[in-house]
Amino acid sequence: MIAPDSCLRLRPSVAMVPMEDGCWQFFQGNTRRSRVFKLQASLADAVGRLNGQQSLAFVAREAGAELGRLIALAEVLHEACLVEDVEVARRIARSPWRRVLNFIGDYIPSDLLESTFLRLDSASVVILGVGGVGSWIATHLCQSGFGHLILVDDDKVEPSNLNRSLYTFSDIGRYKVDALADRLRHIRPEIKINCVKQQLSDSEFLASLLLGQSNSTIVVNCADAPSVDATSSMVDEACRLVATPYVIAGGYNLHLSLIGMTVLPGKTACYHCSRLTLEELQSEDLAEMRKLARPWRNIGSLAPLAAITASFSANEVIRIAIGDSRIPPAMINRRGEFNFLTNEMHFVRLPPRPECGCVRR
Ligand SMILES: [Zn+2]
Incomplete structure (x- = not known):
């Protein structure tokens, strides 16, 4: 669930590449899949600032973007495994299973990743x-x-x-x-x-x-x-x-x-x-x-x-x-x-x- 206080960041394997007419390509390097979104300049600026350090509300303010639109976009990017919840990413970084989790995380959104992995265990x-x-x-x-x-x-x-x-x-x-x-x-x-x-x-x-x-x-x-x-x-x-x-x-x-x-x-x-x-x-x-x-x-x-x-x-x-x-x-x-x-x-x-x-x- 993406909320104003969510701290998200682009997944390490994702590149955000500018294209023509305000379009941006989000390229997932590990799976070689990409998605293209047409973004307002302020929204693109906000997404580019997502480094997991600040909340979406803070980033929206800094970039002059509308918070509701940023949250809606973040939900789409999260569902496509292009951004991740930084709290989940930190927990995974400490797990001995991090290589498996990072692999599955290229397909499964970060909020479902740990419960998905537990299905293997159970x-x-x-x-x-x-x-x-x-x-x-x-x-x-x-x-x-x-x-x-x-x-x-x-x-x-x-x-x-x-x-x-x-x-x-x-x-x-x-x-x-x-x-x-x-x-x-x-x-x-x-x-x-x-x-x-x-x-x-x-x-x-x-x-x-x-x-x-x-x-x-x-x-x-x-x-x-x-x-x-x-x-x-x-x-x-x-x-x-x-x-x-x-x-x-x-x-x-x-x-x-x-x-x-x-x-x-x-x-x-x-x-x-x-x-x-x-x-x-x-x-x-x-x-x-x-x-x-x-x-x-x-x-x-x-x-x-x-x-x-x-x-x-x-x-x-x-x-x-x-x-x-x-x-x-x-x-x-x-x-x-x-x-x-x-x-x-x-x-x-x-x-x-x-x-x-x-x-x-
Ligand atoms: Zn049969």
């Missing part, structure tokens, strides 16, 4: 499978301020896992969830972690886990046993039942990082919609794949490809948890493929399929 994220992708996602979320992770995996760390996951030699033989929980507590001691030493075996198991959560919950599927298709189908069933958003984290086979889709049950295309579209698109590719279906087929993996998949998925979880239309999830109704050989990204559109019936009209 959310629960269920990570199914904490191998090459899941261990990276858990670490990214811990580093970004998430306060509660539920790690689900019954695997133990093996020497062959160390090429792509965040485990160390001394973790070999330990349950992955225990080793990862220790690692995360070294990053953020106050993080709450539940370790579930089970494999995702059916949707009822996941649904009961989700029903036991009191906070807003997000599911990330990184489980590939018995197969990504099988686990994604279980995740879809459980998440649809309890209306929980989920991210299919993708994988890193075929020398591609697959960037999975985000599903908001009842609102966006679901996993089954994606299968219907992909089967149509890939019928020729799948025929080729069947030729390769030998029991001794080797599957390679590389840490950077696992980390790329994980980074995209963690970004999605952050955007879902923020829950603000200014930073919407980016992987709704589509998935991506990052090609190792060319460094190119290719996106496939996966619209809701009427025959699936998952999207409420």
Whole structure:
């Protein structure tokens, strides 16, 4: 709420550039976005004086601007993240989370910034499978301020896992969830972690886990046993039942990082919609794949490809948890493929399929 005694300043990343005919461009350097406003000379003078040291009432008097107009303009500039409340900025400067807060603050107005960030702390994220992708996602979320992770995996760390996951030699033989929980507590001691030493075996198991959560919950599927298709189908069933958003984290086979889709049950295309579209698109590719279906087929993996998949998925979880239309999830109704050989990204559109019936009209 902007008031006469509010002390505002231009955000450090914002430049105020004069243009023709009394117009001013406010350029947001971090996001490369800009807004143009036509301003009376006295209002432009007042905005140029906003350095957080004086109230709007004082600045309006000094610049000879009408206070009501300055407040109305300040509300627009604040909503566009071009100016910030200096009290909030000072609190953030003292926070160990200031780099995350400053990042989010390029999208979220300063009066909502701290409460928005707290949504990450109060959310629960269920990570199914904490191998090459899941261990990276858990670490990214811990580093970004998430306060509660539920790690689900019954695997133990093996020497062959160390090429792509965040485990160390001394973790070999330990349950992955225990080793990862220790690692995360070294990053953020106050993080709450539940370790579930089970494999995702059916949707009822996941649904009961989700029903036991009191906070807003997000599911990330990184489980590939018995197969990504099988686990994604279980995740879809459980998440649809309890209306929980989920991210299919993708994988890193075929020398591609697959960037999975985000599903908001009842609102966006679901996993089954994606299968219907992909089967149509890939019928020729799948025929080729069947030729390769030998029991001794080797599957390679590389840490950077696992980390790329994980980074995209963690970004999605952050955007879902923020829950603000200014930073919407980016992987709704589509998935991506990052090609190792060319460094190119290719996106496939996966619209809701009427025959699936998952999207409420
Ligand atoms: Zn569907």
